[in-house]
Amino acid sequence: MAVAKEKRIILKYADARGYSNDLPCYLEHGGYDMLKKAVKSKPEDICEEVLKSGVRGRGGAGFPTGMKWKFLDRKSGKPIYLICNADESEPGTFKDRQIIYKDPHQLIEGMMISAYAIQAKQAFIYIRAEFFEGARILDRAIAEAKAKNLCGDNILGSGYSCEIVVHRGAGAYICGEETGLIESLEGKRPNPRIKPPYFPAVLGVYQCPTIVNNVETLCNVKHILEMGSDAFGQLGIPNNTGTRIWCVSGQVQKPGYFEFECGALTLGEMIYDVCGGLNPGRSLKAVIPGGSSAKVLRADERFTGTHKDGTDFDWGITDIPLDFDGPIAAGSMSGSGGIIVMDDSVDIVEALANINAFYAHESCGQCTPCREGSLWMRKITTRMCSGGAREEDSDLLVSVADQIEGRTICAFGEAAAWPTQSFVAKFKDEFIAKANQPAPDDDAEGPARLQLI
Amino acid sequence: MELSTDTLTKIDEVVARYPEKQSATLMVIHLIQDEKGCISDGAVEWIAERLEVEPVNIYEVVTFYPMIRREPWGKTHVRVCRTLPCALRGSYKTCRTLEEKLGVKEGHVSEDGDFSIEFMECLADCGKGPVVIVDEKTYEDVQGEAAEKFAELLKNHTLDKDRNFTSYEDGLAKPRKKTVASSKKGTGKK
Numbered sequence: 207m208a209v210a211k212e213k214r215i216i217l218k219y220a221d222a223r224g225y226s227n228d229l230p231c232y233l234e235h236g237g238y239d240m241l242k243k244a245v246k247s248k249p250e251d252i253c254e255e256v257l258k259s260g261v262r263g264r265g266g267a268g269f270p271t272g273m274k275w276k277f278l279d280r281k282s283g284k285p286i287y288l289i290c291n292a293d294e295s296e297p298g299t300f301k302d303r304q305i306i307y308k309d310p311h312q313l314i315e316g317m318m319i320s321a322y323a324i325q326a327k328q329a330f331i332y333i334r335a336e337f338f339e340g341a342r343i344l345d346r347a348i349a350e351a352k353a354k355n356l357c358g359d360n361i362l363g364s365g366y367s368c369e370i371v372v373h374r375g376a377g378a379y380i381c382g383e384e385t386g387l388i389e390s391l392e393g394k395r396p397n398p399r400i401k402p403p404y405f406p407a408v409l410g411v412y413q414c415p416t417i418v419n420n421v422e423t424l425c426n427v428k429h430i431l432e433m434g435s436d437a438f439g440q441l442g443i444p445n446n447t448g449t450r451i452w453c454v455s456g457q458v459q460k461p462g463y464f465e466f467e468c469g470a471l472t473l474g475e476m477i478y479d480v481c482g483g484l485n486p487g488r489s490l491k492a493v494i495p496g497g498s499s500a501k502v503l504r505a506d507e508r509f510t511g512t513h514k515d516g517t518d519f520d521w522g523i524t525d526i527p528l529d530f531d532g533p534i535a536a537g538s539m540s541g542s543g544g545i546i547v548m549d550d551s552v553d554i555v556e557a558l559a560n561i562n563a564f565y566a567h568e569s570c571g572q573c574t575p576c577r578e579g580s581l582w583m584r585k586i587t588t589r590m591c592s593g594g595a596r597e598e599d600s601d602l603l604v605s606v607a608d609q610i611e612g613r614t615i616c617a618f619g620e621a622a623a624w625p626t627q628s629f630v631a632k633f634k635d636e637f638i639a640k641a642n643q644p645a646p647d648d649d650a651e652g653p654a655r656l657q658l659i
Numbered sequence: 660m661e662l663s664t665d666t667l668t669k670i671d672e673v674v675a676r677y678p679e680k681q682s683a684t685l686m687v688i689h690l691i692q693d694e695k696g697c698i699s700d701g702a703v704e705w706i707a708e709r710l711e712v713e714p715v716n717i718y719e720v721v722t723f724y725p726m727i728r729r730e731p732w733g734k735t736h737v738r739v740c741r742t743l744p745c746a747l748r749g750s751y752k753t754c755r756t757l758e759e760k761l762g763v764k765e766g767h768v769s770e771d772g773d774f775s776i777e778f779m780e781c782l783a784d785c786g787k788g789p790v791v792i793v794d795e796k797t798y799e800d801v802q803g804e805a806a807e808k809f810a811e812l813l814k815n816h817t818l819d820k821d822r823n824f825t826s827y828e829d830g831l832a833k834p835r836k837k838t839v840a841s842s843k844k845g846t847g848k849k
Binding site: 224225226227228230231294295296297298299300302303307308328334335336337338339369371373374375376377378379390391392393394395396412453454455456457461462463494498544546548552557560561563564567568570657658659 | 676677678679681682683684685686688689710712716719720723724725726727738741742743744746747748751752779780781782783784785786787788792795796827828831832833834835
């Protein structure tokens with residue numbers, strides 16, 4: 207069977223020849239028509255369309271967006287805020303940057319439709335600070351839109367007003383966690399808040415009801431309105447509607463970002479057909495399917511089980527369907543869509559040591575199990591790579607990881623624990639073998655410098 | 660602490676955007692850091708007064724976020740991505756090449772103050788690693804021989820002129836018509 211073709215909806219124009227990120231270009235391509243349609247509709251009708259479309263959040267958790275919107279506390283009478291999470295910081299993910307840099311007005315239109323639908327008083331874009339030009343592009347696009355009355359006061363004469371403010375982070379991964387993001391937006395350390403009671407839809411920014419949605423998710427809202435929820439729901443497969451932008455990185459010949467209908471292809475088709483396969487002479491060793499927090503999949507594993515509908519599945523790694531539920535059924539997750547491919551040249555202990563260094567650096571330090579545990583996991587895996595490993599270290603690692611999972615305020619604890627748990631469980635032989643390897647040679651400059659891959 | 664009129668104007672604009680002043684903390688920090696290169700104790704107190712919070716509220720933010728500096732980086736600051744996808748494509752080696760050619764270790768500023776290198780976490784451009792950000796421009800696929808050449812150009816301050824290396828930002832399609840606002844407005848360091 208031929209491999210499915212890309213279905214570019216959100217990235218339809220991003221890489222099109224001659225398409226630029228200014229307002230005149232966007233308007234020539236039918237831009238803001240959906241906002242015009244939206245402000246003539248009832249806000250609750252748009253919310254209903256989003257709910258019916260079945261669209262799930264593209265930031266990582268895959269929670270149904272329409273449901274999230276339904277949780278908004280509308281009884282308190284407090285103002286409602288909309289925040290676009292443009293912190294894009296899950297290692298392996300680089301999709302939102304394509305939208306922000308190349309088609310910013312699509313995001314602004316999606317945001318204004320969403321803001322109108324939930325009747326937000328103000329909207330924010332929380333963008334990671336390393337997107338220097340991205341923030342400028344958004345600022346410029348917002349100014350362009352404002353000048354044409356497409357955001358700001360009395361949008362298109364509808365009587366509805368909403369400003370968008372671009373807010374830059376400052377290099378902290380934890381700001382991608384929605385309650386951490388909210389703290390950061392309030393000008394504080396981004397220590398995540400505990401739920402309950404701090405569900406953003408009830409007690410978000412300034413203790414007001416707040417919706418935090420990913421860049422890609424907000425763009426989807428525009429397309430739901432354009433196609434109608436039924437047609438949108440026809441894209442992809444049940445419970446996994448619409449398209450997804452997958453980001454493939456690591457050791458494939460043609461890495462990149464690709465937009466496909468959910469479930470239109472398997473992981474194997476993505477790696478071997480879309481991305482041109484592995485480098486010459488290499489074989490597949492492992493894949494992390496949803497950003498570095500997702501559990502690793504071993505190339506020779508079998509994934510078996512029963513779907514919710516009662517049918518059985520028995521997959522090899524290449525059979526895993528690329529949607530929300532497939533990677534979950536395989537014991538991992540599609541997360542933010544970041545697929546990291548590793549071939550047989552990779553030292554798996556070094557790969558984990560690299561990941562552990564990331565989480566140790568990024569833990570906010572609020573919860574003891576995560577703050578201490580992530581540091582110990584880094585220390586242990588670093589020691590393994592410096593030639594000081596002991597055979598029992600792999601068990602020690604897992605015991606540290608097990609004591610983080612489920613014992614922290616936010617999901618960072620799981621994100622930090624899952625790589626260690628899965629790497630050690632699936633490649634234990636390599637962890638044991640590492641213990642018996644000599645230390646790397648010192649060079650003229652002194653002790654050998656640690657190189658994690 | 661003395662700030663330029665331009666920065667002061669921008670700070671006023673930024674603070675006015677938020678329902679609560681404290682929300683402007685990070686944006687004000689960025690503006691001051693763009694001018695001064697870092698956030699001094701004096702800057703912490705100045706921001707606290709401007710946003711009507713206690714200095715400790717600013718200090719705890721300044722000491723948390725990786726991109727906020729207490730001392731300036733070099734005149735040219737080089738960020739190399741360290742995280743797994745870039746590492747799989749050789750970013751450790753790229754970092755080492757840059758360190759050798761520019762004569763400064765990552766996390767430090769060269770003696771003449773010209774260069775600094777930061778080996779930092781994921782820069783969200785993982786498909787074309789190793790990714791290197793020079794000041795505010797993102798360069799992709801900086802590895803192997805290309806990394807040697809890249810470092811050489813960087814050292815000679817001729818990276819901008821070389822056609823072999825086009826940044827992600829410069830590779831974007833240019834806006835086709837005159838746009839409403841200036842593209843240089845608002846954010847980031849010059």
